[in-house]
Amino acid sequence: MLRLLSLLQTRRDWPGRVLAERLEISDRTLRRDVDHLRELGYRINAIKGPDGGYRLDAGSELPPLLFDDDQAVALAIALQVASVSGAAAGEAALRALTTVRQVMPPRLRQRIDGMTFTTLPAADTAAVAVEPEVLITVSAAVRAQEVLRFDYVSVGRAPGASPSRRRTEPRHIVFGGGRWYLVAWDLDASDWRVFRLDRVTPCVPTGPRFTPRTVPGGDVHDFVAGRLKGSDRGNTWPCTGEVILELPMRDVTPFVHDGIVEELAPNRCRLVVGSWSWVALAVSIGRFDAAIIRVAPRELGDAFGVLSQRFAEAAAHTAG
Structure with missing residues (x-):
């Protein structure tokens, strides 16, 4: 029955003959197992036609859930991630994890504890x-x-x-x-x-x-x-620098995740941001495509100089 339910969940329609072959059971056993699942609350509709078959539909209530060992462990891991991730559903995930754990057999409970x-x-x-x-x-x-x-x-x-x-x-x-x-x-x-x-x-x-x-x-x-x-x-970047950009603060803020943006004038802002290297930091600032009128510290200015030379050499080697 568990294998049957798993198969029904993987696709919408299953010909009865194919299901019986996959499960290595008779048509009679298949019909009996389908009836048992229906008694548990699963809405399994019979499909009419030359081949016949079955379809698992969503029900109005949540039926008993059946999991194999790997599914149960995966569910427990996912619920624990949700419960400690700070998500809005964290409390509900913790309650669900407690419920799942209580009904697990000892061999699985020991694995997840x-x-x-x-x-x-x-x-x-x-x-x-x-x-x-x-x-x-x-x-x-x-x-x-x-x-x-x-x-x-x-x-x-x-x-x-x-x-x-x-x-x-x-x-x-x-x-x-x-x-x-x-x-x-x-x-x-x-x-x-x-x-x-x-x-x-x-x-x-x-x-x-x-x-x-x-x-x-x-x-x-x-x-x-x-x-x-x-x-x-x-939890800090190895390289942190500061620049003043000739851009409105509203055009910079959406692209700065863990930096600081301060408005200095309607079309000017101060940006403090970090990266793993000075050259990488200079590149990230250059994406704003705006005039830079102040740079600190000197290491960041030197990185802009390195990039300037590299870009000039690249421009000189442009084909055509």
Whole structure:
């Protein structure tokens, strides 16, 4: 019945013959299982015609939900993300997570109970999938405070590239911008590292227990946010500059996410913004296509000079 329900949810119409073949059951058993699902509250309509078949429609009430193990774990992970993400539905997600957990068999409850993580502010980036077993295995090591070994394909290398073996003391799992991260003390590098979990292949069993270290600054949210910005000084950009643009404040503000825009005159504003490098910062300011009448600090001015030379050379090599 569970497999039948899963198939009915994947497409609108299913010929009865095809369903029976997929489930390796007789037509009589198929009709019996459809009747059982209807008794549970699922609206399954019979389709008339040469082939005959079934269609799952939405009902007026929510029927009992049936999940296989992987679906149940995925649901619990999604509900936990929603409950700690700061979304308006966070409280409802937490209640739903509690309800789902209560009806889970012990084997599944143990798998999800060890999952705790931090969330970063949402970002407009595509989500990157991580296998539930990876999340569960890494979470268990974090909770048990046990050394975790894993194969890792570094960012910037193709997913199919040869991985490197890492030995770590895992401390936190963080979700943000559609990606999952592991914050861990790298035993070989003797330093803190942030690993993308979609590039992690855990090795089991885990190693010996360790005494937890505290992430620099004591706040895992700020630590990860800073590392993603290329900073080792907390949640700040390595390079922050200030310019005055000959543009109205209203034309600049929509394109500045974590900077400061101050109106100086109807057609002039002050912009304070950061980036991972001075050249990258200069490029981001240049997109406003406006006169710049003040630049600070000197490093930002030098970056504008570097770009000016590069652009002049590019213009000189323009074909035709």
